[in-house]
Structure formats: C-alpha cells, structure tokens
Amino acid sequence: MAQSKEDPFLDDVEQAEEEEQAAMTEEDAPESVEDQIESLRAERDAFQDKFMRALADAENARKRAQRERTEAENYGGSKLARDVLPVYDNLKRAVETVTDEQRKEAAALIEGVELTMRELVNVFSKHGIQVIDPQVGDKFDPKQHEAMFEAPVPGTKVGEIIQVSAQGFMLYDRILRPAQVGVSSFTG
Known part of the structure; x- marks a missing residue:
C-alpha cells in the first residue's frame, strides 16, 4: 500500500523538520560546525600524539637492539677470552x-714458544683485547689494577706500584682482568 501525499503523518514530519530548521539561527549553525571542527582537531591531535609516541618507541627499540647487538659482538666472547688469559700468562x-x-x-723450541705468544697477542688485538702493562713506579689505579699486597718500601710514595705480579687485560672498554700489583704503603 502506497501512502498518498496527503498522509498526515508525513506532513507532521516535514513540518517538524521545517520548524527545526527555522528555529536555528545563523549563529547556531556555525557553532555546531565549529564544535565539530574542534572535536575533529582534538581527535587528530590525540592520534598524532599516539603516532609520535609509537614512532619514538619504535626508534628506541631499534637503538636498543643495535646496542645489544654491538655488545654481543664485542663482549660475547669475554668468557672465552678470560679462560685463555692463563695460557698467555704461562707462555x-x-x-x-x-x-x-x-x-x-x-x-x-723457545723460538716456537715466543712465536706462539706473539700470535696469541695478535689474536687478542684482532678481537679488541689490550694488555694492561703497568710498570714499577706507576701510580696505582683501582680501575685497572688489583692490589695483591701493600708494603712499606723506602724511596717510594704511597700508592706507587712496587711490583707487577700479572698483567691485566681489557676487552674494548671493559676490564677482563685487572693487572695484579704490589703497592707501596711507605709514608716516610
């Protein structure tokens, strides 16, 4: 059944729409559009903030992964290197x-031992291991040296190295083993 144009219900709906449009003044329409624009801007800003935070998180994760990969490459063999140091000491x-x-x-035979020792030092150098070789008379540095004993030795200053028991080793910027030294405690 089709409704005719003279349907009272349709007339009421149309009339209500016309009254609603007439009730709106020119100032009301822009306010609602401005409100919508402001709402969209706020939503855009919120999405932009979330995007920027996600982008920063991704960049931080990339940098962290790069740093961890570099550390694994540089320091992953430190346990093996530490285990090989006594071989160097014995040679x-x-x-x-x-x-x-x-x-x-x-x-x-002795030349063979010396060649083996030089080759071991070359392998150390290739993998970022440097020898810490303190000398008698150097100042004790707790970052690179381990004091094995203290002794009052005349003619020395407090904190001066008086004996080197074993060389130390660094792996890039980290200590593999501190140099083992004797330190003067002479205060005279």
Whole structure:
C-alpha cells in the first residue's frame, strides 16, 4: 500500500523538520560546525600524539637492539677470552724464565714458544683485547689494577706500584682482568 501525499503523518514530519530548521539561527549553525571542527582537531591531535609516541618507541627499540647487538659482538666472547688469559700468562712466564744457556740448547723450541705468544697477542688485538702493562713506579689505579699486597718500601710514595705480579687485560672498554700489583704503603 502506497501512502498518498496527503498522509498526515508525513506532513507532521516535514513540518517538524521545517520548524527545526527555522528555529536555528545563523549563529547556531556555525557553532555546531565549529564544535565539530574542534572535536575533529582534538581527535587528530590525540592520534598524532599516539603516532609520535609509537614512532619514538619504535626508534628506541631499534637503538636498543643495535646496542645489544654491538655488545654481543664485542663482549660475547669475554668468557672465552678470560679462560685463555692463563695460557698467555704461562707462555710469558716460560719465555721470561729461559736462561741464556737454555736458549742456546733449545733455540728452536723457545723460538716456537715466543712465536706462539706473539700470535696469541695478535689474536687478542684482532678481537679488541689490550694488555694492561703497568710498570714499577706507576701510580696505582683501582680501575685497572688489583692490589695483591701493600708494603712499606723506602724511596717510594704511597700508592706507587712496587711490583707487577700479572698483567691485566681489557676487552674494548671493559676490564677482563685487572693487572695484579704490589703497592707501596711507605709514608716516610
């Protein structure tokens, strides 16, 4: 059943719409549009803020991953390096204890030990390991040295290295093993 144009219900709806439009003044219409624009701007700003925060979080995660990857590359082998240091120490002791007579008798063997030690130092250098080689008379540095003992030695100053027991090692900017030293406690 089609409704005719003279349907009272449709006439009431149309009349209500006309009254509503007539009730709106020219000032009312822009306010509602301005309110809508302001609402959209606030929503846009909120989305932009969320986007910028997400972008910053992603950048921070990228930097953190890069830093962790670099640390893993540089310091991942530190346990192995620490375990190899006694090999270096033993080779160094072996070379240092050889007398001139022993050097003449077993020249090839001693030369082989020295070559092995040099190659080990080259491998250390290739992987960022540097020797900390304090000398007697140097100032004690607790960041690089470990005091094994203190002794009052005349002619020295307090905190001066008086003996080097073992060299230390750094892996890039981190201590693998501090140099083991004796320190003067002489105050005279």
